[in-house]
Amino acid sequence: MTAKVLHDTELPVWTGVHTDQLGSQKQFESSRFLWAVDTQPRDALLLRWAAQFSSEQNADLKVVHAVHAAAPISSGHETPALRDFLLETTQERLVQLQAHASTNFKIEMRFGRVGNVVRDAALEHQADLILIGRGVIQGMLGRLRSEAYAIIREAPCPVISI
Numbered sequence: 001m002t003a004k005v006l007h008d009t010e011l012p013v014w015t016g017v018h019t020d021q022l023g024s025q026k027q028f029e030s031s032r033f034l035w036a037v038d039t040q041p042r043d044a045l046l047l048r049w050a051a052q053f054s055s056e057q058n059a060d061l062k063v064v065h066a067v068h069a070a071a072p073i074s075s076g077h078e079t080p081a082l083r084d085f086l087l088e089t090t091q092e093r094l095v096q097l098q099a100h101a102s103t104n105f106k107i108e109m110r111f112g113r114v115g116n117v118v119r120d121a122a123l124e125h126q127a128d129l130i131l132i133g134r135g136v137i138q139g140m141l142g143r144l145r146s147e148a149y150a151i152i153r154e155a156p157c158p159v160i161s162i
């Protein structure tokens with residue numbers, strides 16, 4: 001049922017494996033959000049939405065991006081030349097993305113699988129809520145959206161997918 005809702009709706013959807021541990025919604029207050037950003041052009045609108053939403057909620061927003069290569073490279077095992085190339089290329093895309101979104105966040109870039117990177121960043125930043133983009137997996141829509149289910153499954157807190 002959750003997969004169908006995530007697939008079919010264009011509205012933000014609140015999901016989470018651990019939401020049963022939150023109690024009533026009145027008890028839940030979020031003050032630390034984590035935005036897991038991809039580098040696709042569509043993400044500029046999503047980044048702007050995340051910035052506005054976190055501002056409206058008076059929440060601190062941290063932004064993370066999982067850097068990847070065509071073949072998986074575990075953290076600490078990438079060559080310096082490959083690491084520098086991937087970081088530079090990703091940084092250029094993120095600068096363009098933020099220019100289109102009219103934002104200026106410090107984006108933390110980490111090597112690793114998306115679900116693991118997002119989970120680890122959420123734990124380190126003590127995030128109350130994770131924000132992600134999602135979409136139908138067609139063509140080049142971006143790796144983050146194709147990893148939405150893994151992010152939700154691994155998340156230590158609720159996830160809003162947009």
